[in-house]
Amino acid sequence: MQQELLVNCHNLIKIYKQADLEVVALQGLDLEVARGEMIAIVGASGSGKSTLLNILGGLDEPSAGKSLVAGYDLARLNDEKRTRYRNLMIGHIWQQSGRNLLPDLTAADNINLPQMFNSVSRARYRKRTRELLEIVGLSSMAQKRPEQLSGGEQQRVAIAVALANQPTLLLADEPTGELDSVTSQEIIAFLRQINRAFGTTIILVTHDVAVASVVDRTIAIRDGRTSTETIRRQLPQNQPNNPGSAIIGLPAETHQETIYIDRVGLLQLPAYAMEQVPLRGRTEVCIMDDHLELWPAGLLSDLMGSVAQGSSAVIGLSARTHRETILIDRVGRLQLPKEAIERIPFAGRAEVRVSNYHVDLWPLSIANAGVSLERKEPLHE
Numbered sequence: 359m360q361q362e363l364l365v366n367c368h369n370l371i372k373i374y375k376q377a378d379l380e381v382v383a384l385q386g387l388d389l390e391v392a393r394g395e396m397i398a399i400v401g402a403s404g405s406g407k408s409t410l411l412n413i414l415g416g417l418d419e420p421s422a423g424k425s426l427v428a429g430y431d432l433a434r435l436n437d438e439k440r441t442r443y444r445n446l447m448i449g450h451i452w453q454q455s456g457r458n459l460l461p462d463l464t465a466a467d468n469i470n471l472p473q474m475f476n477s478v479s480r481a482r483y484r485k486r487t488r489e490l491l492e493i494v495g496l497s498s499m500a501q502k503r504p505e506q507l508s509g510g511e512q513q514r515v516a517i518a519v520a521l522a523n524q525p526t527l528l529l530a531d532e533p534t535g536e537l538d539s540v541t542s543q544e545i546i547a548f549l550r551q552i553n554r555a556f557g558t559t560i561i562l563v564t565h566d567v568a569v570a571s572v573v574d575r576t577i578a579i580r581d582g583r584t585s586t587e588t589i590r591r592q593l594p595q596n597q598p599n600n601p602g603s604a605i606i607g608l609p610a611e612t613h614q615e616t617i618y619i620d621r622v623g624l625l626q627l628p629a630y631a632m633e634q635v636p637l638r639g640r641t642e643v644c645i646m647d648d649h650l651e652l653w654p655a656g657l658l659s660d661l662m663g664s665v666a667q668g669s670s671a672v673i674g675l676s677a678r679t680h681r682e683t684i685l686i687d688r689v690g691r692l693q694l695p696k697e698a699i700e701r702i703p704f705a706g707r708a709e710v711r712v713s714n715y716h717v718d719l720w721p722l723s724i725a726n727a728g729v730s731l732e733r734k735e736p737l738h739e
């Protein structure tokens with residue numbers, strides 16, 4: 359990742375202890391977020407999304423692992439530093455309006471409050487509140503209490519509250535969970551505008567898969583670990599996606615997934631790859647010069663005829679290509695052969711490309727060459 363990292367978590371672990379019970383909520387999670395990015399975190403209930411957000415927001419302490427945000431080491435904050443971190447660096451938006459806004463205060467006073475806690479002068483916070491109400495399109499609602507506002511308007515005020523102290527990182531935990539789909543889209547689009555206009559880094563937890571088309575990356579968490587990453591890309595027109603492979607069905611703007619590979623080569627293929635290529639049970643791993651190809655076991659021999667007869671120019675494999683058959687389970691989990699991780703420089707992650715008959719894994723450095731991520735320079739206020 360070329361941009362400055364704002365969030366850098368590695369092997370993050372969170373264990374909750376209750377009486378004699380231990381719940382491992384995060385079990386070795388890796389996450390990197392560049393300054394100015396907007397990413398979504400998705401995952402089943404209980405997968406650890408809120409735990410991660412609470413740690414990043416300084417509301418909870420990690421049990422082990424690296425967790426750095428804007429130079430703050432979240433595992434080593436004393437009370438004073440933690441309060442400063444929460445007040446100055448972080449904006450939080452929750453699903454429930456009651457958690458975002460105080461019901462007895464007007465919209466304007468709700469936005470004033472966090473600034474007053476930060477000892478901002480009255481003149482400055484009133485000016486900032488007026489500006490924020492304008493930004494969220496609610497200037498005329500300044501004196502309304504939350505119950506006098508619609509759900510979408512309440513979340514707009516919540517966004518203004520979260521932005522009050524100009525946070526570096528905005529954390530939104532299911533901010534549209536209680537809204538209808540049209541209002542949800544408006545709020546997500548609005549968060550995107552904030553991200554673009556002010557360069558505020560945003561991490562959004564959501565169940566809404568449509569959000570993937572709005573954010574820069576979507577990271578899926580499974581059982582307290584990062585499992586897949588979907589990057590929204592702009593592929594240049596007329597550029598071959600992958601020389602030497604027939605990638606199917608990728609429009610100019612497409613989603614490609616990056617998966618994580620651990621040190622011993624364990625990985626899980628994304629669901630769509632498993633749906634398109636019948637790899638279940640066993641797969642043949644072909645180690646090419648710069649990437650790996652995973653073929654359904656037996657199919658290659660059928661296509662190439664006898665290996666002893668040489669090579670197939672059509673499918674680009676020579677008889678000398680190193681091949682090995684490995685096991686793969688129903689949900690796409692497998693362990694790459696040692697030789698594969700030694701020969702291909704994955705450095706923990708691979709881009710998945712699905713072809714007609716096979717699934718390819720490319721190291722990011724090679725996969726990214728010539729295919730630029732659609733990113734913008736953050737604007738500062």
Ligand SMILES: Nc1ncnc2c1ncn2[C@@H]1O[C@H](COP(=O)(O)OP(=O)(O)OP(=O)(O)O)[C@@H](O)[C@H]1O
Nearest residue numbers: 374381382383401402403404405406407408409410
């Ligand atoms: N304070 C706590 N004490 C004990 N266990 C907890 C605590 N908070 C979370 N957990 C447990 O940690 C695991 C991860 O929970 P978390 O709330 O982070 O998941 P989630 O992905 O946000 O779920 P949801 O989508 O339902 O909000 C769960 O097993 C949960 O029961």
